Amino acid sequence: MASDELPATLKFLTDAGHLLATSSPETSAFILRHRDELILERELTQPETQKQHVCTCCGHIMILGRGSSMSLKKEKKVKTKDRKIAKPRCGPTKTISCGHCGKVTEVQLPPPAPISRRQTKMNASATSAAKTAPTAAAPKETPQKPNANASSKKRAKSRKAGLQALLDQSKGAKQSGRGLGLSLTDFMQR
Template sequence: MASVDISPTLNFLTDAGHLLATTAPEISAFLMIQRNNLMFENELPPPSDFQRQHVCTCCGHIMILGHGSSLTIKPKHAAARRKNHRSAQHRRVKETREATPSSGPTKQFACGPCGRLTEIKLPAPSRISRRKAKTQKAAQATGATTGTAPTTSAAPVAPSSLAQSANASSKKRAKSRKAGLQALLEQKNASRSGFGLSLSDFMQK
């Protein structure tokens, strides 16, 4: 019942604090601190990650990027990579981390007035499955060793199409040969006709 009774007060403090965030940041921070204290006294759940990255839990300042507050993205295991990664101890730690579910990068908010750092851990990205690619490579290697034809090979040419192309080429050659012989015959007949006389005719006369 206590949480229901104080809900209007919490809503009022939240709205008033956000309205005064830019015009009167000190009063806004005081109202948000009173809101946090009221929630703590009534044993309400602590602020969520979304609220923690929005309002500083130390001074109550509403963190607005570019207005005194800043955001930094810290990559995962950045400090561990700077150490000697060739040591056996580091390899064991790495294997343990890979075996257990781990978190992703971390968002770090720096409050401008008080300088408090608020860290929000992000979920780890999903892993890329390479099992399918390995299976395909293994299948290709097996096909190469057994001598089976790959599935992407071109289809064989039908024998009938080869025979048709051969017949067409032979017919073309026969036509060209016949045309050449006919041209030679016509040229010979034309030379014979001339004026109807030849060298032998003049010698006889």
């Protein structure tokens, strides 16, 4: 078989195997197994998704819930006091078992991206202020850090002011709305 015919043949065998999967599962498994043998014979690499989708042992299409099962195993953290040797991080392992022959396929998933923490606004403003200030002419002063108790008092004050503004606004709306609607008490007062 010529090398330029191989991709077309593999695509045909894949499509034929999937079309026959429900009507004739044994024929489908035979066709897909033959496709796997062609890939191995030509020393090609099989796509990772195809390894997870079709059993490499019997050629059966693994459909979860129809005999085949899948489980995820997380990498367990090993608590060590001494972390001199940095191990490369591994992601979770996806384990898929074939419902026809029982072969277990394990797929190592990539590790999750490391969590990036953003700097607080105080740190960002402190670094920008340090960059703009001249270092030779300015006398060295220790910057006073805001007291945690003082900042909580400021927050409480602003919250109280906001609530007071809402209360004043609602009182103003009640007084201005009095003249628009008449009630029995309006007639009794006059």
